[in-house]
Amino acid sequence: MKLKLDFYQRDGVNVAQDLLGKLLVRELDGQKIISKIVETEAYIGPEDKACHAYQNKRTKRTEVMFGRAGNAYIYLIYGMYNCLNIVTASVGKPEAVLIRAVEPIEGLDTIRKYRQIKSKKVEDLTNGPGKLCQALAIDKKLNGYDMTYGDKLYVLDSNYKLEVVKDKRINIDYAEEYKEKLWRFYIKGNPFVSR
DNA sequence: TAAGTGATTTGCT
DNA sequence: GCAAATCACTTAA
Numbered sequence: 001m002k003l004k005l006d007f008y009q010r011d012g013v014n015v016a017q018d019l020l021g022k023l024l025v026r027e028l029d030g031q032k033i034i035s036k037i038v039e040t041e042a043y044i045g046p047e048d049k050a051c052h053a054y055q056n057k058r059t060k061r062t063e064v065m066f067g068r069a070g071n072a073y074i075y076l077i078y079g080m081y082n083c084l085n086i087v088t089a090s091v092g093k094p095e096a097v098l099i100r101a102v103e104p105i106e107g108l109d110t111i112r113k114y115r116q117i118k119s120k121k122v123e124d125l126t127n128g129p130g131k132l133c134q135a136l137a138i139d140k141k142l143n144g145y146d147m148t149y150g151d152k153l154y155v156l157d158s159n160y161k162l163e164v165v166k167d168k169r170i171n172i173d174y175a176e177e178y179k180e181k182l183w184r185f186y187i188k189g190n191p192f193v194s195r
Numbered sequence: 196t197a198a199g200t201g202a203t204t205t206g207c208t
Numbered sequence: 209g210c211a212a213a214t215c216a217c218t219t220a221a
Contacts, residue, residue, distance in 0.1 A: 041216070050216065061203060078217050079200030085216085098216060130217050140202095172216060196221080204214080 001157040005148050008069035012088040012095035016042040017185050019086070021160035024102055026136040027152050033107035033136055035126065036160070037099060039186040039193045041169050043085070045094030048183075050175035053094030065094035070148040074133075074140055081130030084138050086147060086155075100184070102126045103192040104135070111135045127192045163188040 003022065008015055019037050026033040043051040045065060052075070053062040064073045065087055073085040073096050089095040104111055104126055115134040117124055126132040133139070138153070147154045166182040173179065186193040 043216075052216080059204070075216085076202055077215060079202070079215085081200090081217050083216060100216085128217070169216080174215085197219100199219095200215105200217105202215100205212085207211085208209080 003070075003148065003155045003157055005068075005070050008086060008088050008148070009090060010088065012042040012044050012097055013183060015086070015088045016040040016097040016183065017164055019097060019099075019155070020164055020185055020187050021158055021162045023105065023156040023158050024099065024136075025154055025156055026107075026138070028137060031107060031110045033110050034105040034156075035102035035107075035132075035136070036105055036158075037101075037155070038103050038190045039099075039101035039184070041098040041100055041185070042088075042183040043096050043098060044183070045096075047178075048175070048181075049178040050169065050172040051094065051096075056094060058094075062094060064144050065096050066092055067144070068146075070146060072142050072145040072147055072153060074138060074143040074145075076140065077130070082133035082139055083129040084133055084136075098129060099132065100129050101186070101192050101194050102132050103190065123191050128194045 022037050024035050045051050045053040053065050069088050071087045084099045085096040087096050114137045126135045165188045167184045169184045
């Protein structure tokens with residue numbers, strides 16, 4: 001079952017937790033890549049200093065976050081890496097969940113085609129936000145993509161048993177007190193979780 | 196550990 | 209308009 005609008009149309013922190021263990025599906029060129037979401041972070045617009053849309057700052061880039069829940073928010077960071085977020089809450093509320101890491105389930109060959117690395121370790125394919133985007137061939141063409149409707153990128157429901165760990169977010173030193181927020185979630189013991 | 200990388204935003208004109 | 213600063217990361221040592 002594909003996750004529907006009502007799943008995303010909730011508080012970003014809850015959506016972030018509930019997305020763990022769900023299946024992220026990417027289809028392209030007739031190939032299907034299925035991966036399990038193992039790590040997420042919540043970005044809560046108006047109050048969160050780490051969020052691009054802090055204090056409801058609305059620019060061309062953050063526009064998508066103000067839009068409908070279930071849309072993909074993809075942006076380029078550090079000049080070369082894409083990050084995948086899913087917009088949550090309702091229209092006008094800039095909230096999103098960053099997908100930080102996934103575990104490949106199906107379509108390893110396709111993943112390797114898009115992300116060629118020296119490392120033999122499977123973990124290195126998708127254990128980070130930029131890596132997973134390379135692996136799934138996600139770029140800005142998919143920005144604003146409707147994941148509750150489209151077939152190229154969406155999330156399937158699942159019933160994995162898992163233990164959720166709450167932690168501080170990382171790599172957002174500039175966010176001052178908000179970097180202490182426990183808005184990062186990951187599956188305990190999963191090898192694909194980034195440091 | 197450190198540096199590369201360029202789109203985006205901001206703060207001047 | 210243009211220039212400078214910023215940055216939700218990765219890789220190779």
